[in-house]
Amino acid sequence: MLAAQGDAATVARVALETLCRSYWYPLYAYARRMGQAPQDAEDLTQEFFAQLLEKDWLLAAAPEKGRFRTFLLVALKRFMAKEWQRASAQKRGGGRTHLSLDTTDAEQRYAGEPTEPWTAEDIYERRWAMTLLNQALEQLRAEFAEAGKEAEFECLKHWLSADRGGIPYAELAVELGHSEGAARVAVHRLRKRFRQLFREAIAATVAEGESVEEELRHLVAVLGRS
CATH class of the missing domain: 1.10.1740 (Rna Polymerase Sigma Factor; Chain: A)
Structure with a gap:
């Protein structure tokens, strides 16, 4: 026991x-x-x-x-x-076990963050939203890989957030070796599954009974801010 x-x-x-x-x-x-x-x-x-x-x-x-x-x-x-x-007055690493965090590219990532008038809270929320998006994207990638469709994922992923009118379905059909109709279906399914995975990632970070849709709208607004 x-x-x-x-x-x-x-x-x-x-x-x-x-x-x-x-x-x-x-x-x-x-x-x-x-x-x-x-x-x-x-x-x-x-x-x-x-x-x-x-x-x-x-x-x-x-x-x-x-x-x-x-x-x-x-x-x-x-x-x-x-x-x-x-805590900082103590010698760094003085007997404490630190987590293994991959900070090697942290400053490169930070250099790409928006400048003022973005506040520290704004940056935090933007990166929080991006973290959840990346989690959904990696889960989607893993699902395609498990199905042996890595190449299809690499071809389609660029159109996850594109306006529908701007997606070159004819070109995608040639690249995928499908009909144009099949390419449209593939893009639709990819986008739908990505939205589901993003929603699931958000749901895991909100309290029981809280509105996932409200948090989703908030994070989408954060991502849409220029």
């Missing part, structure tokens, strides 16, 4: 660490826009997630307590205000 509990705890921690690795960049970008230097933003994000796991702050993110997007940002703000100075 104890072994089973230990296994469950290990699985839960791995799941939480995977969650943290998925959402670290929106928080990193927030810290950078708030004036943190690159190394400090990386250290801050690492320390935040270490404490998030060690102190079970994620227990406060129970499904009935609201959007995970909001929870993480509020938690980071509190951490920056109350604990970051104390």
Whole structure:
């Protein structure tokens, strides 16, 4: 029984660490826009997630307590205000186990973020929305790969967000080796499945009983902002 509990705890921690690795960049970008230097933003994000796991702050993110997007940002703000100075005074890595976050291209990504008047909160929400989009895209890619249709996915993915009137169905038909009608159906199914996966990704970050459609509209508006 104890072994089973230990296994469950290990699985839960791995799941939480995977969650943290998925959402670290929106928080990193927030810290950078708030004036943190690159190394400090990386250290801050690492320390935040270490404490998030060690102190079970994620227990406060129970499904009935609201959007995970909001929870993480509020938690980071509190951490920056109350604990970051104390934590950063310690020697970096001094006995603490840090998560393995892929920060190698963080500054390149941050350099591409919008400039003012975008605030730190704006950047955070934009990157949150992009993270969910990328999750949906990778899931879609995996589904095509499992079906042995990687080449079809690579051909069609460019038209996921295009206006219907701008999709060159005749050219796609030639590239796919299908009829034009079959190309239209393939694009329609791809776009429909992508919307489903994006909605599912959003649903996993909102509280039970909250409107997924409301969050979807909010994130689409964020992505549509120029």
